[in-house]
Amino acid sequence: MEELAVQTYRVTRADLVRYAGASGDFNVIHWSDRLAAKVGLPGVIAHGMFTMALAGRAVAAWAGAADAVVDFNVRFSRPVPVPDDDEGTEVEFRGVIKGVTEDGLTQIDITATCHGEKVLSQARAIVRRQHA
């Protein structure tokens, strides 16, 4: 098993606003503390699909190509709270090469953590790997 270089991405409220616009996901829990609290959340949380998109960036970096992903799967195990300040939060992605499929594709298992807690589980990508 080969461990890949850790990828860390900072997430701020501005990023969530930009992602909402780009993706079309305007769910209030991703921009309003008041409305997030109403449904029992501690405050605004990142879009799960934004966290998955960041995982996709990490996979592209590991695979050495932005078009490498053939199959990509995650489970959203815990929300990523994003405070309303300049620092926001950080999500850390670790990847391990699990092996090569019979089609010659590479399986990467992904761990995503925020403040040391797993925010994705069963996260895995199958990629065409360009270079090590």
Place this chain on the structure above:
Amino acid sequence: MPLDPSFVGRTYPPTAPYQVGREKIREFAKAIGAADPLHHDPEVAQAAGYADVVAPPTFPVVLTMAASRQIVDDPELGVDYSRVVHGDQRFAYQRPVVAGDELVCVNTVEDIMSRGGHGFMTTRTDVSTSAGEPVVSVWSKLVVRGEG
């Protein structure tokens, strides 16, 4: 109200074609911080064998999330969207999405189950070009939280 398991296997009519724009791909890539020129520069994409800029792997959610409202908003199924939490997500690609693609989504309810008072529904959206070329299949598991 529990989700009706008789919906398993139901397939909905194809959605209206979605035209994938170069600027939309750039906007999405920028929003997720994906700076690779393959997402931004048509010349780089063409040198890599694509007709135009290539979308990041999770880009299809732009279409499929809107398309899956066909299921979530189906009054017969009766999902309370305010109780929906995103559980799992998977993309299986035939090829990447490229600017200029005209894409159609076909939604299918793949699985419905109840556990611990919560409802779980897996939907599959098959995304193909309007000419019928399969591009990507997208699975979402939605959790409908039980009351109380």
